Amino acid sequence: MNTPLHFTLNGQEVTLPSAKDPDGHDRSLLDVLRHELGLKATRLGCAQGQCGACTVLLGERAILACETWMSEMQGARITTLEGLGQALEPHPLQAAFITHQAAQCGFCTSGLLMQSAALLMRNPKPTVCEIEVALQANLCRCGVHERVIQAVLTASGQEADCTVHDPSGTP
Amino acid sequence: MSNTPKSSNNAQALSPSVLANLKKSPRVRDWVDLSPSGEIQIHTGKVEIGQGILHAILCIACEQWNLSLRDAKVNVLAASTARSPDEAVTSGSLSIQDSGATVRQVCAHVRERCITAFALERGVPRETVLCQGGMLHSGEQFAPLVSFMTDTVLNETVSLEPLHANPISPAHRGNTDPELRQRSDLAQKVMGQFVYIQDLVKPQMLWGLVLHPRTLRGQLLAERLEQFEQVALQITGVERVVHDGALVGVLANSEQALSRCNAYLDLHTLWDESQSAIPSVLQNNHGIAAWLRAQPLASQTITQDGVTAHSPTSLASSSPPAEQTKQAPHLQAVSVKASFSRPYVQHASIGLSTAWARWPGEDDPRRLEVISHSQGIYNLRRDLGLAFGLAEQNVEVQHHAGAGCYGHNGADDVAFDAAWLASFAPERWVRVQWRRSDELGLSPMSPAMSVEITATASPSGQLLTWETDIWSQGHGTRPGRESTPALLGAWQVNQNTHAAPVLVAINAPLPSGGGAERNAVPLYNIPQWAVHNHRVLSTPFRVSALRSLGGHVNVFALESVMDMLAQSLHIDPLTFRLNNLSDPRALAVLKEVARLSNWFERLAQHHEDRKDGMDDKDEPYPQGWGLGFARYKNSGAYCAVVAQVLVSESVQVKSLFICADVGHVVHDDGVKNQIEGGAVQAMSLTLLEQAQLGLQGVLSKDWEHYRIARFGETPRMTVSLIDPLHSPSSGAGECSIGPTAGALANAVSQAISARIYNMPLNAENLLHSLES
Numbered sequence: 044m045n046t047p048l049h050f051t052l053n054g055q056e057v058t059l060p061s062a063k064d065p066d067g068h069d070r071s072l073l074d075v076l077r078h079e080l081g082l083k084a085t086r087l088g089c090a091q092g093q094c095g096a097c098t099v100l101l102g103e104r105a106i107l108a109c110e111t112w113m114s115e116m117q118g119a120r121i122t123t124l125e126g127l128g129q130a131l132e133p134h135p136l137q138a139a140f141i142t143h144q145a146a147q148c149g150f151c152t153s154g155l156l157m158q159s160a161a162l163l164m165r166n167p168k169p170t171v172c173e174i175e176v177a178l179q180a181n182l183c184r185c186g187v188h189e190r191v192i193q194a195v196l197t198a199s200g201q202e203a204d205c206t207v208h209d210p211s212g213t214p
Numbered sequence: 215m216s217n218t219p220k221s222s223n224n225a226q227a228l229s230p231s232v233l234a235n236l237k238k239s240p241r242v243r244d245w246v247d248l249s250p251s252g253e254i255q256i257h258t259g260k261v262e263i264g265q266g267i268l269h270a271i272l273c274i275a276c277e278q279w280n281l282s283l284r285d286a287k288v289n290v291l292a293a294s295t296a297r298s299p300d301e302a303v304t305s306g307s308l309s310i311q312d313s314g315a316t317v318r319q320v321c322a323h324v325r326e327r328c329i330t331a332f333a334l335e336r337g338v339p340r341e342t343v344l345c346q347g348g349m350l351h352s353g354e355q356f357a358p359l360v361s362f363m364t365d366t367v368l369n370e371t372v373s374l375e376p377l378h379a380n381p382i383s384p385a386h387r388g389n390t391d392p393e394l395r396q397r398s399d400l401a402q403k404v405m406g407q408f409v410y411i412q413d414l415v416k417p418q419m420l421w422g423l424v425l426h427p428r429t430l431r432g433q434l435l436a437e438r439l440e441q442f443e444q445v446a447l448q449i450t451g452v453e454r455v456v457h458d459g460a461l462v463g464v465l466a467n468s469e470q471a472l473s474r475c476n477a478y479l480d481l482h483t484l485w486d487e488s489q490s491a492i493p494s495v496l497q498n499n500h501g502i503a504a505w506l507r508a509q510p511l512a513s514q515t516i517t518q519d520g521v522t523a524h525s526p527t528s529l530a531s532s533s534p535p536a537e538q539t540k541q542a543p544h545l546q547a548v549s550v551k552a553s554f555s556r557p558y559v560q561h562a563s564i565g566l567s568t569a570w571a572r573w574p575g576e577d578d579p580r581r582l583e584v585i586s587h588s589q590g591i592y593n594l595r596r597d598l599g600l601a602f603g604l605a606e607q608n609v610e611v612q613h614h615a616g617a618g619c620y621g622h623n624g625a626d627d628v629a630f631d632a633a634w635l636a637s638f639a640p641e642r643w644v645r646v647q648w649r650r651s652d653e654l655g656l657s658p659m660s661p662a663m664s665v666e667i668t669a670t671a672s673p674s675g676q677l678l679t680w681e682t683d684i685w686s687q688g689h690g691t692r693p694g695r696e697s698t699p700a701l702l703g704a705w706q707v708n709q710n711t712h713a714a715p716v717l718v719a720i721n722a723p724l725p726s727g728g729g730a731e732r733n734a735v736p737l738y739n740i741p742q743w744a745v746h747n748h749r750v751l752s753t754p755f756r757v758s759a760l761r762s763l764g765g766h767v768n769v770f771a772l773e774s775v776m777d778m779l780a781q782s783l784h785i786d787p788l789t790f791r792l793n794n795l796s797d798p799r800a801l802a803v804l805k806e807v808a809r810l811s812n813w814f815e816r817l818a819q820h821h822e823d824r825k826d827g828m829d830d831k832d833e834p835y836p837q838g839w840g841l842g843f844a845r846y847k848n849s850g851a852y853c854a855v856v857a858q859v860l861v862s863e864s865v866q867v868k869s870l871f872i873c874a875d876v877g878h879v880v881h882d883d884g885v886k887n888q889i890e891g892g893a894v895q896a897m898s899l900t901l902l903e904q905a906q907l908g909l910q911g912v913l914s915k916d917w918e919h920y921r922i923a924r925f926g927e928t929p930r931m932t933v934s935l936i937d938p939l940h941s942p943s944s945g946a947g948e949c950s951i952g953p954t955a956g957a958l959a960n961a962v963s964q965a966i967s968a969r970i971y972n973m974p975l976n977a978e979n980l981l982h983s984l985e986s
Binding site for chain 1: 263264265266396397399400401403404405406407408409410412413415448449450451468469470471473474476562563564565566615616617618619620647649650883884887888890891892893894895898916917918922923924925926928929930931
């Protein structure tokens with residue numbers, strides 16, 4: 044018997060007739076976001092929970108939408124990149140990513156922003172090392188890692204500084 | 215004639231590639247046009263693959279017209295075979311150099327032509343007319359620039375007189391105009407509004423899955439197919455299962471239905487791979503170098519006098535290189551001989567290759583429409599024509615951006631897959647997306663390479679002789695170059711209708727940068743040198759171009775040997791390089807990277823510490839600094855890198871200092887971003903990456919088995935650009951790859967006082983180097 048599914052998505056109440064597909068198989072949050080609700084900023088990179096491209100927020104915690112099942116989402120509070128900030132009022136992370144040009148192809152960017160948002164919620168002034176640890180599960184192939192770290196520092200109101208992490212103190 | 219645009223004093227002569235572009239697409243309208251609503255549209259044949267090329271082209275147009283995006287709407291459109299100039303493949307760091315320079319000339323032509331028309335219409339002297347802020351001005355007179363972009367102007371043939379300098383515009387407009395400083399696509403990406411090819415939706419579309427064998431010789435097993443078909447057709451949403459040769463396709467009305475098919479396919483193979491003919495020695499990366507040297511080869515030798523080809527296998531597989539430089543010709547000369555290698559490495563984009571295709575109706579002749587993130591839409595069109603027996607003009611390919619592309623990935627192959635599968639559902643758009651295991655397991659790999667160098671230098675530190683032998687498969691199997699299609703699926707469907715054999719990879723000619731031999735010719739002054747490039751003709755795995763091609767391994771090897779010679783001579787490695795170079799731009803990047811990294815101060819301190827017996831006392835792990843340098847393709851951008859590493863159980867890169875000269879800089883922060891990205895990718899390739907291979911194909915098919923650099927492994931970076939006045943632009947995307955690899959090799963060697971000759975630079979390969 045299908046039970047309607049209620050959850051909050053980007054601050055809006057959403058109701059789906061069921062968490063399951065017509066054959067009774069549980070659907071992933073990623074599938075529902077992209078294909079049922081048309082929110083495409085959450086990306087499919089591997090569908091194996093190994094790349095972080097589909098990172099979204101469950102409450103204030105970063106989770107992987109490709110490995111999150113809708114049957115567990117009753118009453119959940121989900122935030123995707125579309126709900127993080129708006130064009131006229133971008134989240135500080137979004138503003139900093141743009142200023143630092145912290146992307147190239149941008150495919151991993153949604154996941155990085157959501158993972159960073161979760162970090163700043165639990166740790167408003169992270170060190171470079173804490174940022175690296177938080178983003179360790181998110182892959183980027185274009186190589187903008189350093190820019191992303193600097194952008195997260197900026198978004199947390201800290202001075203972006205290349206020497207901050209260098210114990211040897213070289214410039 | 216007064217209407218003809220005037221040549222500008224400080225304009226550079228048009229390059230052969232610009233002249234070739236303007237011969238193929240001669241009209242203004244081929245490059246610059248107006249939309250029906252009067253917005254300016256720029257057409258380029260180069261495509262956005264994450265590198266920001268469309269923004270850089272926009273900067274060039276705005277620079278020539280001296281306008282800001284506040285002044286006028288200018289769009290650079292994604293390329294399509296229906297509309298764009300044919301600029302072949304977006305590769306080789308040539309987009310700014312070729313397409314950018316062409317757009318610059320066309321925009322300058324438009325500017326000069328509009329100034330002339332304005333002067334005539336308003337009866338003012340031409341010299342008094344300014345083109346600024348989207349307007350033409352002279353005294354009290356003014357009019358929008360765009361109002362003079364009439365059909366007459368747009369239909370003109372572009373002048374071949376060099377025009378491009380804009381005497382009004384400040385240099386580096388892209389760097390000073392706040393509207394242009396930020397990449398125009400970036401805000402959309404960061405705000406989640408950018409539409410990738412994966413995000414498109416079309417009415418009546420079908421979702422497709424195309425399943426390939428895991429090796430080039432896999433055979434479809436009829437009973438396995440039957441079992442799969444039974445399972446698949448029970449899934450709600452699956453409409454059809456089709457097959458042809460070794461290919462299997464699924465058409466469905468949702469991605470969820472395909473995911474459920476995948477769950478079955480993750481556990482069940484449909485093919486017999488026992489005919490794979492993959493040599494078992496390739497299961498261990500230490501065996502690859504010997505295997506490469508033992509294969510049938512097509513060899514050529516490059517010297518000052520040019521290129522000489524040898525017939526295949528005429529050189530005995532592991533015969534020593536030509537005799538003349540084997541005998542050290544100078545008494546007391548310092549000599550180094552060393553062999554280096556890298557295993558197969560993978561493309562490994564974060565996104566999945568995706569394509570759309572539709573066969574619209576029962577037209578005669580048949581037509582095919584494709585949407586692709588291919589690097590070469592015209593080349594893809596040609597090979598799709600070959601594969602499906604269509605004339606090129608009956609195939610239309612529209613580019614649509616996907617995730618980052620660093621070389622020949624699965625984009626073209628999945629376009630074939632979509633076209634093949636769509637042929638079973640006429641008139642409907644079919645979207646095919648590869649799975650992660652396809653992306654890592656089916657995309658062409660970058661070839662494994664073995665490089666052996668013998669070099670000598672005089673006791674005073676002058677290079678005397680240099681000889682390099684390279685063993686590698688070719689670095690190119692891109693579409694558009696052979697008489698049969700270079701598309702994976704075309705090799706795997708039933709061969710009776712359109713036979714398409716597996717293609718053996720080739721190398722681009724050296725004047726275009728070469729393939730395996732890219733950057734093998736030293737830029738240093740050497741009286742006598744030779745490079746022998748042995749192209750391996752066996753194809754156990756499909757290989758093709760990956761960022762910098764052979765340049766990654768060749769510069770790794772070449773710069774390692776430079777440090778080995780310097781060490782034997784007791785000369786500082788930087789001084790040794792400076793003493794053997796005369797190109798002022800090469801000297802300039804090396805000196806600048808020395809300044810950035812405090813090279814000489816540190817060297818003095820190091821000697822001081824050694825004298826006092828205080829060497830590295832405070833460091834728990836050995837630390838090393840290393841230098842790498844190259845001019846990409848020996849014709850592109852100059853780049854020097856200094857790396858600082860700590861070596862514990864693995865190599866940790868603390869910092870990279872990079873100086874590059876890419877000629878005229880169009881978009882400063884864009885160039886820096888490309889150089890940094892190249893360095894991080896080179897670091898990942900050099901320290902971490904290796905494909906895992908088995909008799910059943912590529913085993914490293916997920917991110918657990920194919921390791922790339924992560925956030926905790928990336929260094930702090932400092933990038934400095936030298937922008938020499940009046941030098942034409944070179945591409946920035948690949949120039950930091952080789953020098954970063956060389957710098958890391960040398961830094962690790964300094965840290966542990968031992969050299970690791972085989973990539974990746976890890977503990978296992980250190981032991982292997984020590985043993986051999």
